[in-house]
Amino acid sequence: MVRVGIINVTGYAGAELARLLYVHPEARLTGVSGRSAAGKPLAEVFPHLACYDLTIGEEVGEVDFVFSALPHAASAEAVAPLVRAGVPVVDISADFRLRDPQEYAQWYGVEHPAPELLARAVYGLTELNREAVRTSRLIANPGCYPESALLALAPAVQEGVIGPDVIIDSKSGVSGAGRALGLTFHFAEADESVSAYGLAGHRHLPEMVQELEAMWPVGEAPEAPRPKVTFTPHLIPMTRGILSTCYAPLGQGTVRSGEEARELYREFYRGESFVRVVDSPPATKQVSGSNMCLVHPTVDARTERLVVVSVIDNLVKGAAGQAIQNMNAMLGLPETTGLEAPAIYP
Amino acid sequence: MVRVGIINVTGYAGAELARLLYVHPEARLTGVSGRSAAGKPLAEVFPHLACYDLTIGEEVGEVDFVFSALPHAASAEAVAPLVRAGVPVVDISADFRLRDPQEYAQWYGVEHPAPELLARAVYGLTELNREAVRTSRLIANPGCYPESALLALAPAVQEGVIGPDVIIDSKSGVSGAGRALGLTFHFAEADESVSAYGLAGHRHLPEMVQELEAMWPVGEAPEAPRPKVTFTPHLIPMTRGILSTCYAPLGQGTVRSGEEARELYREFYRGESFVRVVDSPPATKQVSGSNMCLVHPTVDARTERLVVVSVIDNLVKGAAGQAIQNMNAMLGLPETTGLEAPAIYP
Amino acid sequence: MVRVGIINVTGYAGAELARLLYVHPEARLTGVSGRSAAGKPLAEVFPHLACYDLTIGEEVGEVDFVFSALPHAASAEAVAPLVRAGVPVVDISADFRLRDPQEYAQWYGVEHPAPELLARAVYGLTELNREAVRTSRLIANPGCYPESALLALAPAVQEGVIGPDVIIDSKSGVSGAGRALGLTFHFAEADESVSAYGLAGHRHLPEMVQELEAMWPVGEAPEAPRPKVTFTPHLIPMTRGILSTCYAPLGQGTVRSGEEARELYREFYRGESFVRVVDSPPATKQVSGSNMCLVHPTVDARTERLVVVSVIDNLVKGAAGQAIQNMNAMLGLPETTGLEAPAIYP
């Protein structure tokens, strides 16, 4: 039984890790930390976790595996000594996602606290990066938006189906904004309303661009086109879920219809437990509470565009579930271990 | 491994049974029926159940245990032959809840289809009726409102704490109305609105009265007071959850404060896995997706009234979870088997 | 044209006053204050009020009529000099609702800042207090819960229909908690959840008791029974609306059925523009954005209880609309002036 610690259990991603780990047959949550709530029983901060007899501490204590759910910068600082000590870590923060520390500094507004660890970090989108994940000791768990967009676009990109003009229009439930208070997330303001945000550039954009560029097929021409990505996140009056609608022009490839697109996607995701290609547009409710991603690629024949819709639960496949999937891969367990529960519906 | 069948899987209670059974280590769902959808894959009707490779049939086939999620009257007709054949059955419909077939006819508007089975049926509120449940082959699973109200009131009633003037004011999410369409449950009508209904008498009222009367302490006087129960259900703009607020005058007993009430309730529910007495008012979200019932008894000292608030997930503790808890008890399994997952929060 | 000022326009009640006054044909909003936002255009704080070309000031300037939407204590301090100077004031805070300054101190935790003005203040539930409102210069606008409960109970109380055991179970949208942030009102926490609060005693309780006692018929016996009121507010996942379900035992009177109750209520509210007695249970959505109160009295014949359901929009009839109705009465205008718009539905 692997002893697991969660650094900063007091946010939604941390609590979600604890929820999911409770039914994990090979891992046991033995330590949780969270500075503001240190000394309180976990059950007091989160009544739904009263199944645990744990007290929130300053540190997670001696554990075999660590998840960090700290905010960026604080997370790298906290996990750096653990990584150096050889403890396997999945970092849910953004700290090890961008490979370039300058880009990190530019988007996050601080110097990277541990740039020397960046080379060791693996981007933990397991489906696209499985081998590297398995042998890594430091996983950068993907952002929730990149998770949904990359799973929606990877088959088309890697198979050379689309041109570089990519638009990602994402719709997220409010839990994605976390547990910190703000007028935008005040019930009376967020309820019965939709809004766009991050139009000047959301921090998940460089992460998407980095990963899309890395998987973009290298053309014969010396200057192959690089993807030009516009990303617009929207706040939706619901708690959980992300739906991303992704648009790109069809290239010269053979995919000209939705059926052909879905066939290609099915082939690409063959054998995956957590990605399902579906024949009709999915709803976020169909994955609520689960680690599933449903992907529905289609073609707008009038304009020769690929349109892909994907749905995930932002706190599971977009955070805690993906993190546990990574842990499973790192530990040599079946990736589905502890993540088998179907979505809660309705 | 017990082979389980669900009759009428196509409603919300049926689907919820399938969801919960998927992670049950001792039971295996092998047959699902549902007339309108017969012939369709379960995964087509409920995409969140794509983990199952089952087709909805006319019948559930050969199974060791049956849940019926049919509407009333249809359910008794369907399970009667099974019961006679010795198959253990948990009936989620109302058909075997009322012991008096005349009362059944009066409230449900039809003659009871199998009145001779009523004597065999056990009211499946496991916490209050454990021994009878264990040895029964036909369980009447409680209605969602009675479940929440009886768990809230049982300790006070059985310990003689309250007088007979009982008011139960319940607030339910819309999934309680089922999957059948109606203008009242049309999103644009139900959203951002609260309403009361059933003021002329809700079908869950006689069920509550029957069970409260059965547990009411017999006084010395030849004509002990019987409970006078008013019950008002309300429709709340959310999908899952019931909160019941129960009011009754304090009797001559020793409970005069909230602390004393909670102490008495804790004693009453000592050892129960699915009922937790809490020190502050609970929220339905704290039990969403789980089989927990949180109970918060308090005292309005100004008016000498007991006020008890309880919360459940109407589809779990109020239906499918309670049904599986009953199955576990009937099979001699720990009652928590397959029901360990914490609530989904937020 | 009456020049109107709103003190503390930056909360929901203040903003709602501004919204409603915009279409008032006899009043013109000329000054708005709000300390934290002083200097900002009103349209910046509230984009829906961009129709106004007003800047939020430290003071409301020279006006003929003042609404105060300040928190309690601060409100009495702010309006006291205005009242003394003869400016007519409707105070939306709680400061002038309780006639007894000791009770005020006990419930609000501060000494009353202007107890000498209490005798001048009139409780502004216009329908029940019309003559006094018309001649007053200082109106204590009712709390949102008392508004809904008193309109539901007044006919039964004044006509001697009910006994003193009164239970008021209220369900409120989240806007009732105001614009100040709190975890309870964070979208991800409040969404899809119901909870009770204020079980130890909500500040609107003494207000209800005071008004109910004042209207309770004086019996012949020297010690007539006083109402024993239990009040439980609940937080509902919607923005606007309050539904109150009120319970009381029928007395010896002639009302024995819902029809008789509705007849009595219709007679009581004959000629009222903003209270409508309805034959089926109302929904809060039916009054959203409007100054209407719908009341549905019924009788639980089994238990001989009166059950009355009322609905209002907490920000309109429960605050700003009631305040303008009071202003109209004070100014000798028809009470409906500027308040004619139907509810927004759906």
Added chain:
Amino acid sequence: MVRVGIINVTGYAGAELARLLYVHPEARLTGVSGRSAAGKPLAEVFPHLACYDLTIGEEVGEVDFVFSALPHAASAEAVAPLVRAGVPVVDISADFRLRDPQEYAQWYGVEHPAPELLARAVYGLTELNREAVRTSRLIANPGCYPESALLALAPAVQEGVIGPDVIIDSKSGVSGAGRALGLTFHFAEADESVSAYGLAGHRHLPEMVQELEAMWPVGEAPEAPRPKVTFTPHLIPMTRGILSTCYAPLGQGTVRSGEEARELYREFYRGESFVRVVDSPPATKQVSGSNMCLVHPTVDARTERLVVVSVIDNLVKGAAGQAIQNMNAMLGLPETTGLEAPAIYP
């Protein structure tokens, strides 16, 4: 006082017309029809319209102006004789929006019932078509999605700012689907969920394309590029509101930044009462219940794309409010008459 009739008042658009007309100083609703509810008081079908003393009839009777809120095909049949008789009509259905009856037949699956009237019909997006609206007797009121998208794109298109690759990603509240029941709009299914639909081609697409093509600048080249429009609507768990996010590549023009775009848009909409160009991303809640459209154009400098976000209330600016604005223009009244009320917020 203009006597107004609403054909088919029983849907949401019809009811919204009645709501708004109640406060219109120059029009008076004198007749309402609706086959299924004929004979019922309007107040019974819509309690929020109890202010009207009208009975729903088979016909609207003798009126000076007619709104039709019938479904397509039925609407053209119903209004054709009125139009021929010279009664001014605003048709809220889709029947007179597409100028080409073949295209109508293709998208709506029926032959156009009155193709000879198409030449008389004017597309009633008042801001873009004011002169034609004023002199017309038959207005095709725009679809809700086209309304939001065309107001978002018109300035950029007409000023030659963008290239032809247009993507419109729209998010709509559920009331847009109307009052007819469907599992997709069942509360428990639509709540807490987002989904895309109409991916194979939504009926509002040809309407958008027709209007965008009509306003597209004619280039010097003989074969000027035509807009290539992809449109994806999404269902959002709220009742009212549409937010459209529109994407197009910047052309060779001078607009290279969000500021420049907003300046151009402000110039374009100068003097408009119902379109406001805003400096930060708007929320649908800011226009709820009102006839306002807020537009926020911005530039993604990295990819040289224009991104425009617009918000409307789908039942007001997207239906009934726009229809009354058209009526006002046709009658020579100020367009704002009866539409002055600010949005309801929160």
